Amino acid sequence: TISCAAHKCNVLVNDPTVMTLIVDPKVKMKYQHLITNSFVECNRLMRWCPAPNCSYAAKAQYFDCQPVKCICGHVFCFGCGELWHDPVRCKWLKKWIKKCDDDSETSNWIAANTKECPKCHVTIEKNGGCNHMICKNQACRSEFCWVCLGPWEPHGSSWYNCNRFNEDDSKKARDAQEKSRHALQRYLHYYNRYMNHHQSLRMEQKLTASIRDKMEEMQQHNMSWIEVQFLRKAVEVLCQCRQTLMYTYAFAFYLRKNNHSIIFEDNQADLEISVEKLSGYLERDITSDNAAITKQEVQDKYRYCEQRRKVLLDHVHEGYDKDYWEYQDDL
Numbered sequence: 574t575i576s577c578a579a580h581k582c583n584v585l586v587n588d589p590t591v592m593t594l595i596v597d598p599k600v601k602m603k604y605q606h607l608i609t610n611s612f613v614e615c616n617r618l619m620r621w622c623p624a625p626n627c628s629y630a631a632k633a634q635y636f637d638c639q640p641v642k643c644i645c646g647h648v649f650c651f652g653c654g655e656l657w658h659d660p661v662r663c664k665w666l667k668k669w670i671k672k673c674d675d676d677s678e679t680s681n682w683i684a685a686n687t688k689e690c691p692k693c694h695v696t697i698e699k700n701g702g703c704n705h706m707i708c709k710n711q712a713c714r715s716e717f718c719w720v721c722l723g724p725w726e727p728h729g730s731s732w733y734n735c736n737r738f739n740e741d742d743s744k745k746a747r748d749a750q751e752k753s754r755h756a757l758q759r760y761l762h763y764y765n766r767y768m769n770h771h772q773s774l775r776m777e778q779k780l781t782a783s784i785r786d787k788m789e790e791m792q793q794h795n796m797s798w799i800e801v802q803f804l805r806k807a808v809e810v811l812c813q814c815r816q817t818l819m820y821t822y823a824f825a826f827y828l829r830k831n832n833h834s835i836i837f838e839d840n841q842a843d844l845e846i847s848v849e850k851l852s853g854y855l856e857r858d859i860t861s862d863n864a865a866i867t868k869q870e871v872q873d874k875y876r877y878c879e880q881r882r883k884v885l886l887d888h889v890h891e892g893y894d895k896d897y898w899e900y901q902d903d904l
Protein backbone atom coordinates (compact mmCIF):
# COMPACT_ATOMS: atom_id res chain seq x y z
CA THR A 574 0.00 0.00 0.00
CA ILE A 575 1.31 3.44 -0.89
CA SER A 576 -0.18 6.90 -0.63
CA CYS A 577 -0.81 8.90 -3.76
CA ALA A 578 2.12 11.07 -4.68
CA ALA A 579 0.05 14.12 -5.67
CA HIS A 580 0.27 17.11 -3.37
CA LYS A 581 -2.10 16.98 -0.36
CA CYS A 582 -3.89 13.87 -1.60
CA ASN A 583 -4.47 11.28 1.12
CA VAL A 584 -5.75 8.41 -1.01
CA LEU A 585 -4.06 5.10 -0.30
CA VAL A 586 -3.51 2.77 -3.23
CA ASN A 587 -3.28 -0.97 -2.57
CA ASP A 588 -0.52 -3.10 -4.07
CA PRO A 589 -2.48 -4.97 -6.81
CA THR A 590 -3.77 -1.61 -8.08
CA VAL A 591 -0.27 -0.21 -8.09
CA MET A 592 0.94 -3.23 -10.05
CA THR A 593 -1.75 -2.73 -12.70
CA LEU A 594 -0.95 0.99 -12.88
CA ILE A 595 2.76 0.46 -13.43
CA VAL A 596 3.59 -0.47 -17.00
CA ASP A 597 7.36 -0.41 -17.04
CA PRO A 598 8.62 -3.86 -15.86
CA LYS A 599 11.73 -2.23 -14.39
CA VAL A 600 9.60 0.02 -12.22
CA LYS A 601 7.47 -3.02 -11.28
CA MET A 602 10.57 -4.84 -10.07
CA LYS A 603 11.68 -1.82 -8.12
CA TYR A 604 8.30 -1.49 -6.48
CA GLN A 605 8.26 -5.13 -5.44
CA HIS A 606 11.75 -4.74 -4.03
CA LEU A 607 10.56 -1.74 -2.06
CA ILE A 608 7.64 -3.67 -0.57
CA THR A 609 9.94 -6.48 0.55
CA ASN A 610 12.30 -3.94 2.03
CA SER A 611 9.68 -2.17 4.08
CA PHE A 612 8.23 -5.53 5.11
CA VAL A 613 11.55 -6.66 6.57
CA GLU A 614 12.28 -3.29 8.09
CA CYS A 615 8.88 -2.96 9.77
CA ASN A 616 8.96 -6.52 11.04
CA ARG A 617 10.74 -6.73 14.37
CA LEU A 618 11.34 -10.43 13.94
CA MET A 619 13.17 -10.09 10.64
CA ARG A 620 16.55 -8.60 9.81
CA TRP A 621 18.64 -8.32 6.64
CA CYS A 622 21.78 -10.43 6.65
CA PRO A 623 24.70 -7.99 7.03
CA ALA A 624 27.13 -10.16 5.03
CA PRO A 625 28.40 -8.36 1.93
CA ASN A 626 26.54 -9.42 -1.24
CA CYS A 627 23.95 -11.41 0.67
CA SER A 628 20.33 -10.52 -0.10
CA TYR A 629 18.61 -12.83 2.39
CA ALA A 630 16.82 -11.81 5.53
CA ALA A 631 16.79 -13.93 8.68
CA LYS A 632 13.87 -14.54 11.02
CA ALA A 633 13.98 -14.94 14.78
CA GLN A 634 11.52 -16.29 17.34
CA TYR A 635 11.93 -13.30 19.65
CA PHE A 636 13.67 -9.95 19.45
CA ASP A 637 16.83 -10.06 21.51
CA CYS A 638 20.58 -10.44 21.53
CA GLN A 639 20.89 -13.95 20.02
CA PRO A 640 22.81 -15.64 17.22
CA VAL A 641 20.97 -16.26 13.94
CA LYS A 642 22.36 -18.14 10.98
CA CYS A 643 21.56 -16.89 7.48
CA ILE A 644 21.10 -19.30 4.56
CA CYS A 645 24.44 -17.97 3.27
CA GLY A 646 26.16 -19.34 6.39
CA HIS A 647 26.85 -15.99 8.06
CA VAL A 648 26.14 -16.06 11.80
CA PHE A 649 25.21 -12.69 13.23
CA CYS A 650 23.57 -11.11 16.25
CA PHE A 651 19.87 -10.57 15.79
CA GLY A 652 19.85 -7.76 18.31
CA CYS A 653 22.41 -5.51 16.60
CA GLY A 654 23.43 -7.08 13.27
CA GLU A 655 27.10 -7.40 14.23
CA LEU A 656 29.03 -10.65 13.97
CA TRP A 657 27.87 -12.95 16.78
CA HIS A 658 29.65 -11.41 19.74
CA ASP A 659 29.22 -13.61 22.80
CA PRO A 660 30.18 -12.90 25.63
CA VAL A 661 29.77 -9.12 25.32
CA ARG A 662 26.22 -7.75 25.15
CA CYS A 663 24.95 -5.54 22.29
CA LYS A 664 24.85 -2.38 24.39
CA TRP A 665 28.50 -2.56 25.42
CA LEU A 666 29.71 -3.72 22.04
CA LYS A 667 28.02 -0.75 20.41
CA LYS A 668 29.72 1.57 22.86
CA TRP A 669 33.06 -0.14 22.27
CA ILE A 670 32.87 0.01 18.47
CA LYS A 671 31.97 3.66 18.65
CA LYS A 672 34.91 4.31 20.93
CA CYS A 673 37.30 2.48 18.60
CA ASP A 674 36.03 4.39 15.57
CA ASP A 675 36.28 7.68 17.36
CA ASP A 676 39.65 9.25 16.75
CA SER A 677 39.28 11.35 19.86
CA GLU A 678 41.43 8.66 21.48
CA THR A 679 44.31 9.75 19.30
CA SER A 680 43.76 13.31 20.35
CA ASN A 681 43.87 12.10 23.95
CA TRP A 682 47.35 10.82 23.32
CA ILE A 683 48.34 14.08 21.76
CA ALA A 684 46.90 15.94 24.74
CA ALA A 685 48.84 13.76 27.14
CA ASN A 686 52.16 13.91 25.34
CA THR A 687 52.37 17.24 23.59
CA LYS A 688 51.85 20.91 24.27
CA GLU A 689 51.71 24.01 22.18
CA CYS A 690 54.38 26.63 22.22
CA PRO A 691 52.83 29.54 24.12
CA LYS A 692 54.19 32.00 21.53
CA CYS A 693 53.80 30.48 18.07
CA HIS A 694 51.46 27.52 18.90
CA VAL A 695 53.55 24.90 17.13
CA THR A 696 52.90 21.44 18.66
CA ILE A 697 55.81 20.26 20.76
CA GLU A 698 56.43 16.75 22.05
CA LYS A 699 58.30 16.23 25.29
CA ASN A 700 61.10 13.76 24.83
CA GLY A 701 63.09 13.99 28.01
CA GLY A 702 62.71 14.67 31.69
CA CYS A 703 63.74 18.30 31.45
CA ASN A 704 61.06 20.94 31.74
CA HIS A 705 63.15 23.49 29.93
CA MET A 706 61.58 23.52 26.46
CA ILE A 707 62.91 25.26 23.40
CA CYS A 708 60.42 25.70 20.59
CA LYS A 709 61.43 23.67 17.52
CA ASN A 710 60.14 26.40 15.21
CA GLN A 711 63.37 27.98 13.96
CA ALA A 712 61.67 31.34 13.57
CA CYS A 713 60.45 31.27 17.18
CA ARG A 714 62.92 29.36 19.39
CA SER A 715 61.18 30.68 22.47
CA GLU A 716 62.15 29.04 25.75
CA PHE A 717 59.40 28.04 28.13
CA CYS A 718 58.55 25.74 31.02
CA TRP A 719 56.74 22.46 30.22
CA VAL A 720 54.82 22.50 33.48
CA CYS A 721 53.47 26.02 33.67
CA LEU A 722 54.05 27.13 30.08
CA GLY A 723 55.51 30.33 31.46
CA PRO A 724 58.74 31.82 30.05
CA TRP A 725 61.81 29.85 31.09
CA GLU A 726 64.10 32.73 31.95
CA PRO A 727 62.81 33.49 35.47
CA HIS A 728 62.79 29.74 36.42
CA GLY A 729 66.52 29.85 36.98
CA SER A 730 66.38 32.51 39.65
CA SER A 731 65.58 31.71 43.25
CA TRP A 732 62.65 34.10 43.58
CA TYR A 733 60.65 32.28 40.90
CA ASN A 734 59.20 28.85 41.52
CA CYS A 735 56.78 27.51 38.93
CA ASN A 736 55.18 25.14 41.42
CA ARG A 737 54.45 27.87 43.91
CA PHE A 738 53.41 30.30 41.25
CA ASN A 739 49.76 29.47 40.64
CA GLU A 740 50.22 26.25 42.59
CA ASP A 741 46.62 25.05 42.27
CA ASP A 742 46.47 25.58 38.54
CA SER A 743 49.64 23.70 37.76
CA LYS A 744 48.71 20.85 40.11
CA LYS A 745 45.33 20.51 38.45
CA ALA A 746 46.95 20.46 35.04
CA ARG A 747 49.38 17.74 36.12
CA ASP A 748 46.65 15.58 37.65
CA ALA A 749 44.51 15.87 34.56
CA GLN A 750 47.48 14.85 32.46
CA GLU A 751 48.25 11.82 34.63
CA LYS A 752 44.65 10.71 34.51
CA SER A 753 44.29 10.97 30.77
CA ARG A 754 47.56 9.14 30.27
CA HIS A 755 46.44 6.27 32.49
CA ALA A 756 43.01 6.05 30.83
CA LEU A 757 44.66 5.96 27.44
CA GLN A 758 47.08 3.21 28.42
CA ARG A 759 44.21 1.16 29.77
CA TYR A 760 42.21 1.62 26.59
CA LEU A 761 45.18 0.73 24.38
CA HIS A 762 45.72 -2.47 26.36
CA TYR A 763 42.25 -3.72 25.43
CA TYR A 764 42.21 -2.19 21.98
CA ASN A 765 45.49 -3.81 20.88
CA ARG A 766 44.35 -7.26 21.96
CA TYR A 767 40.95 -6.81 20.38
CA MET A 768 42.47 -5.67 17.08
CA ASN A 769 45.02 -8.47 17.12
CA HIS A 770 42.26 -11.10 17.02
CA HIS A 771 40.29 -9.01 14.59
CA GLN A 772 43.21 -9.04 12.16
CA SER A 773 43.89 -12.74 12.66
CA LEU A 774 40.25 -13.47 11.85
CA ARG A 775 40.56 -11.54 8.62
CA MET A 776 43.35 -13.91 7.65
CA GLU A 777 40.92 -16.80 8.02
CA GLN A 778 40.61 -17.44 4.27
CA LYS A 779 44.36 -17.54 3.88
CA LEU A 780 44.61 -19.99 6.76
CA THR A 781 41.85 -22.19 5.34
CA ALA A 782 43.69 -22.33 2.01
CA SER A 783 47.00 -23.25 3.62
CA ILE A 784 45.29 -25.93 5.69
CA ARG A 785 43.77 -27.36 2.52
CA ASP A 786 47.30 -27.71 1.11
CA LYS A 787 48.40 -29.34 4.32
CA MET A 788 45.54 -31.83 4.14
CA GLU A 789 46.60 -32.85 0.65
CA GLU A 790 50.16 -33.18 1.83
CA MET A 791 49.14 -35.47 4.67
CA GLN A 792 47.19 -37.66 2.34
CA GLN A 793 50.47 -38.27 0.55
CA HIS A 794 51.87 -39.49 3.87
CA ASN A 795 49.61 -42.54 3.99
CA MET A 796 46.65 -40.85 5.63
CA SER A 797 43.17 -41.18 4.26
CA TRP A 798 40.83 -38.31 3.45
CA ILE A 799 38.81 -39.07 6.56
CA GLU A 800 41.92 -39.12 8.71
CA VAL A 801 42.94 -35.57 7.77
CA GLN A 802 39.55 -33.97 8.46
CA PHE A 803 40.70 -33.08 11.98
CA LEU A 804 42.62 -30.15 10.43
CA ARG A 805 39.44 -28.60 9.10
CA LYS A 806 37.89 -28.94 12.54
CA ALA A 807 41.00 -27.42 14.14
CA VAL A 808 40.74 -24.29 11.96
CA GLU A 809 37.08 -23.98 12.77
CA VAL A 810 37.78 -24.14 16.51
CA LEU A 811 40.68 -21.71 16.15
CA CYS A 812 38.50 -19.11 14.43
CA GLN A 813 35.67 -19.58 16.89
CA CYS A 814 38.02 -19.10 19.82
CA ARG A 815 39.59 -16.01 18.27
CA GLN A 816 36.19 -14.49 17.70
CA THR A 817 35.22 -15.17 21.32
CA LEU A 818 38.54 -13.79 22.60
CA MET A 819 38.18 -10.68 20.48
CA TYR A 820 34.85 -9.85 22.12
CA THR A 821 36.10 -10.69 25.60
CA TYR A 822 38.23 -7.54 25.39
CA ALA A 823 35.22 -5.37 24.63
CA PHE A 824 33.51 -7.02 27.61
CA ALA A 825 36.50 -6.63 29.94
CA PHE A 826 37.08 -2.99 29.06
CA TYR A 827 33.85 -1.91 30.75
CA LEU A 828 34.12 -4.38 33.63
CA ARG A 829 34.72 -3.16 37.16
CA LYS A 830 37.23 -5.22 39.06
CA ASN A 831 35.79 -7.75 41.53
CA ASN A 832 36.39 -11.40 42.43
CA HIS A 833 34.48 -12.62 39.41
CA SER A 834 36.25 -10.32 36.99
CA ILE A 835 39.52 -11.85 38.22
CA ILE A 836 38.23 -15.36 37.49
CA PHE A 837 37.10 -14.13 34.10
CA GLU A 838 40.56 -12.75 33.31
CA ASP A 839 42.16 -16.04 34.36
CA ASN A 840 39.85 -17.88 31.97
CA GLN A 841 40.68 -15.39 29.27
CA ALA A 842 44.43 -15.84 29.81
CA ASP A 843 44.05 -19.65 29.71
CA LEU A 844 42.17 -19.49 26.43
CA GLU A 845 44.70 -17.03 24.95
CA ILE A 846 47.60 -19.34 25.73
CA SER A 847 45.96 -22.47 24.35
CA VAL A 848 44.76 -20.69 21.20
CA GLU A 849 48.28 -19.45 20.48
CA LYS A 850 49.60 -22.99 20.93
CA LEU A 851 46.98 -24.41 18.58
CA SER A 852 47.78 -21.71 16.06
CA GLY A 853 51.46 -22.63 16.31
CA TYR A 854 50.76 -26.34 15.74
CA LEU A 855 48.81 -25.51 12.60
CA GLU A 856 51.79 -23.66 11.15
CA ARG A 857 54.11 -26.58 11.66
CA ASP A 858 55.50 -28.45 8.64
CA ILE A 859 54.21 -31.94 8.34
CA THR A 860 56.51 -34.81 7.35
CA SER A 861 55.85 -38.53 7.26
CA ASP A 862 57.80 -38.80 10.51
CA ASN A 863 55.67 -36.39 12.52
CA ALA A 864 52.27 -36.76 10.81
CA ALA A 865 50.79 -39.13 13.38
CA ILE A 866 52.06 -37.24 16.42
CA THR A 867 51.03 -33.89 14.94
CA LYS A 868 47.53 -35.20 14.48
CA GLN A 869 47.41 -36.31 18.11
CA GLU A 870 48.73 -32.99 19.38
CA VAL A 871 46.43 -30.87 17.23
CA GLN A 872 43.41 -32.90 18.29
CA ASP A 873 44.28 -32.67 21.97
CA LYS A 874 44.88 -28.95 21.68
CA TYR A 875 41.70 -28.06 19.84
CA ARG A 876 39.62 -30.12 22.24
CA TYR A 877 41.28 -28.29 25.10
CA CYS A 878 40.57 -24.92 23.42
CA GLU A 879 36.91 -25.83 22.92
CA GLN A 880 36.68 -26.80 26.55
CA ARG A 881 38.36 -23.59 27.78
CA ARG A 882 36.09 -21.51 25.55
CA LYS A 883 33.04 -23.21 27.04
CA VAL A 884 34.28 -22.65 30.59
CA LEU A 885 34.80 -18.95 29.87
CA LEU A 886 31.42 -18.45 28.24
CA ASP A 887 29.55 -20.46 30.88
CA HIS A 888 31.11 -18.34 33.60
CA VAL A 889 30.11 -15.08 31.90
CA HIS A 890 26.55 -16.34 31.33
CA GLU A 891 26.34 -17.46 34.93
CA GLY A 892 27.44 -13.95 35.86
CA TYR A 893 24.62 -12.47 33.77
CA ASP A 894 22.12 -14.67 35.59
CA LYS A 895 23.52 -14.01 39.05
CA ASP A 896 24.54 -10.35 38.58
CA TYR A 897 28.28 -10.81 39.05
CA TRP A 898 29.18 -8.09 36.58
CA GLU A 899 29.59 -4.47 37.53
CA TYR A 900 30.28 -1.97 34.79
CA GLN A 901 32.17 1.26 34.44
CA ASP A 902 29.64 3.34 32.62
CA ASP A 903 31.75 6.45 32.24
CA LEU A 904 34.42 5.15 29.85
Ligand SMILES: [Zn+2]
Pocket residue numbers: 577578579582583584
Ligand atom coordinates in the same frame (compact mmCIF):
# COMPACT_ATOMS: atom_id res chain seq x y z
ZN1 LIG B 1 -4.53 11.30 -5.70
Ligand SMILES: [Zn+2]
Pocket residue numbers: 622623624627628629643644645646647
Ligand atom coordinates in the same frame (compact mmCIF):
# COMPACT_ATOMS: atom_id res chain seq x y z
ZN1 LIG C 1 23.43 -14.01 4.47
Ligand SMILES: [Zn+2]
Pocket residue numbers: 638639650651652653654655658662663
Ligand atom coordinates in the same frame (compact mmCIF):
# COMPACT_ATOMS: atom_id res chain seq x y z
ZN1 LIG D 1 24.30 -7.83 19.31
Ligand SMILES: [Zn+2]
Pocket residue numbers: 690691692693694695708709710713714715
Ligand atom coordinates in the same frame (compact mmCIF):
# COMPACT_ATOMS: atom_id res chain seq x y z
ZN1 LIG E 1 57.34 28.71 19.27
Ligand SMILES: [Zn+2]
Pocket residue numbers: 718719720721722723728735736
Ligand atom coordinates in the same frame (compact mmCIF):
# COMPACT_ATOMS: atom_id res chain seq x y z
ZN1 LIG F 1 57.31 26.52 35.15
